[in-house]
Amino acid sequence: MQTEQLSFFRSTTWTVIGITQYIRGLFESDHNLQDVRVRGEVSNFSQPRSGHVYFTLKDESASLRCVMWRNTVMEQSFLPKDGDAVEVHGSITIYEAGGQYQLYADEILPLGRGALYQEFLRLKEQLQSEGLFDESRKRPIPQWPHTIGIITSPTGAALRDMLNTLRRRYPLVNVVLAPTTVQGDDAPPGIAAAIKALNNIIKPDVILLARGGGSIEDLWAFNDPRVAYAIAASEAPLISGVGHQTDFTIVDFVADLRAPTPTAAAELATPDRAELMVSLSEINQRLVRGMLAIIENERWEARNVHHRLERISPSGRIRTDKQRLDEYIIRIGTAINHVIKFQQTRLTGVQQHLSSLNPMAILDRGFAVISKADGKVVRTIGQVKKGELINVRVTDGEFGAKVSGVGSENIHNKSD
Amino acid sequence: MAEKIKKIEELPYEVAFTELGNIVESLETGEHTLEEAMALFERGQVLAKHCAMLLDKAELKVKQLSDDSLLEFRGEE
Numbered sequence A: 001m002q003t004e005q006l007s008f009f010r011s012t013t014w015t016v017i018g019i020t021q022y023i024r025g026l027f028e029s030d031h032n033l034q035d036v037r038v039r040g041e042v043s044n045f046s047q048p049r050s051g052h053v054y055f056t057l058k059d060e061s062a063s064l065r066c067v068m069w070r071n072t073v074m075e076q077s078f079l080p081k082d083g084d085a086v087e088v089h090g091s092i093t094i095y096e097a098g099g100q101y102q103l104y105a106d107e108i109l110p111l112g113r114g115a116l117y118q119e120f121l122r123l124k125e126q127l128q129s130e131g132l133f134d135e136s137r138k139r140p141i142p143q144w145p146h147t148i149g150i151i152t153s154p155t156g157a158a159l160r161d162m163l164n165t166l167r168r169r170y171p172l173v174n175v176v177l178a179p180t181t182v183q184g185d186d187a188p189p190g191i192a193a194a195i196k197a198l199n200n201i202i203k204p205d206v207i208l209l210a211r212g213g214g215s216i217e218d219l220w221a222f223n224d225p226r227v228a229y230a231i232a233a234s235e236a237p238l239i240s241g242v243g244h245q246t247d248f249t250i251v252d253f254v255a256d257l258r259a260p261t262p263t264a265a266a267e268l269a270t271p272d273r274a275e276l277m278v279s280l281s282e283i284n285q286r287l288v289r290g291m292l293a294i295i296e297n298e299r300w301e302a303r304n305v306h307h308r309l310e311r312i313s314p315s316g317r318i319r320t321d322k323q324r325l326d327e328y329i330i331r332i333g334t335a336i337n338h339v340i341k342f343q344q345t346r347l348t349g350v351q352q353h354l355s356s357l358n359p360m361a362i363l364d365r366g367f368a369v370i371s372k373a374d375g376k377v378v379r380t381i382g383q384v385k386k387g388e389l390i391n392v393r394v395t396d397g398e399f400g401a402k403v404s405g406v407g408s409e410n411i412h413n414k415s416d
Numbered sequence B: 001m002a003e004k005i006k007k008i009e010e011l012p013y014e015v016a017f018t019e020l021g022n023i024v025e026s027l028e029t030g031e032h033t034l035e036e037a038m039a040l041f042e043r044g045q046v047l048a049k050h051c052a053m054l055l056d057k058a059e060l061k062v063k064q065l066s067d068d069s070l071l072e073f074r075g076e077e
Helices: A016-028 A070-074 A114-129 A157-169 A187-202 A225-233 A250-254 A262-269 A273-312 A314-357 A359-364 B002-010 B013-029 B034-057
Strands: A036-046 A053-058 A063-068 A085-095 A100-110 A147-152 A174-179 A206-211 A238-242 A257-259 A369-371 A389-394 A397-402 B061-066 B069-072
Touching (some): A114 A225, A114 A250, A157 A174, A157 A206, A187 A206, A187 A225, A225 A250, A273 B034
Parallel strands (some): A206 A238
């Protein structure tokens, strides 16, 4: 909002963007313009590739340009065509580049359903204030349902979609259909009775309450307080799958889980067989790997223990001792040889000594041994008398002799 | 062992799968003798086969609540 005073003489002069932004500020500071609901007839409706929607709202004497951005368009269950009478909600502000004011729409409702919508809002607020939508009321959806109760029309596409989905994802489950009409005046009490019957007779792990897409009137049974209270009273958790992605009903707010479509409701209620197979094969691999690891560990332990056992076992010591024993034996042998040699040497010495003591050896040198007739060796002269016969032993034999005298008197003269 | 296997055949999927998971956990982290581990492994294999069989062979059973009684559901086609 810049204002530039260009000269002393002139009043304030704006730039185009400056004044445009000023006007935009006026629009955006007006609360009425920021939350506005306008009814009129659609003309010049266009949706170029960008996905944004452009149209003009007209009545007899005025027109209003409207824009709906792509993100909002995608959440819109209803898109008008030229000539439709609609009610548009949004905010009005300035499109600066075009120098135009526009209604930036966040909701387009076909006219005539506005009353239903108001009723929907009123009921939603009422049930909300009664606490029916409280997060604390939401029951958890079991991961592995055994029995799934389905409440829908027995002839609708919704049932076929759900059964196909359950068959594909989790055929292990038992399905009990509580058939009911899902449209018209009989639908709300019918749906409420089906919820009660499933809870009383079947006690399913989870209930799917579903219906295919349709207009707001078609889906109106799912905005009925009787259905809302029956859901709140259900013991089994309930998943809603009503209409298309963009349809919201009271049932969606009371349900423990809201699915955008019947198929999605069946998906949210069950694990996926393909994923189960993957995780089963993964866990089976872990089982085998775990076992192999244990066996490998056991083998390692055994090897380890074997090594330790060998280290401490007596067989090792025996081997050492054996070696030592061999050494002893060798040393003992050597020692014995020494002893034997020593003894032999000693023996030879003794023999020599002994032979040197042999009296007969002296006879070699000319000595003789004289013995009396009784064999006694004569050592002194007193032992013999004159005339006594004696024995003389020389080295090579004996001869007899007669003592010719004893002492000096009888010594033979050498000159004789 | 034959009795145990028979029991496994009657287990619902999630019970068998949960026990299989516990066995794997126990094999991976627990201290077991080789014999205990082999017994766990064998039971785990039977459980895994049972689970695979359930996933392979199961056929969706659909019944219809009519007043207070259960009827076979034939209206799908």
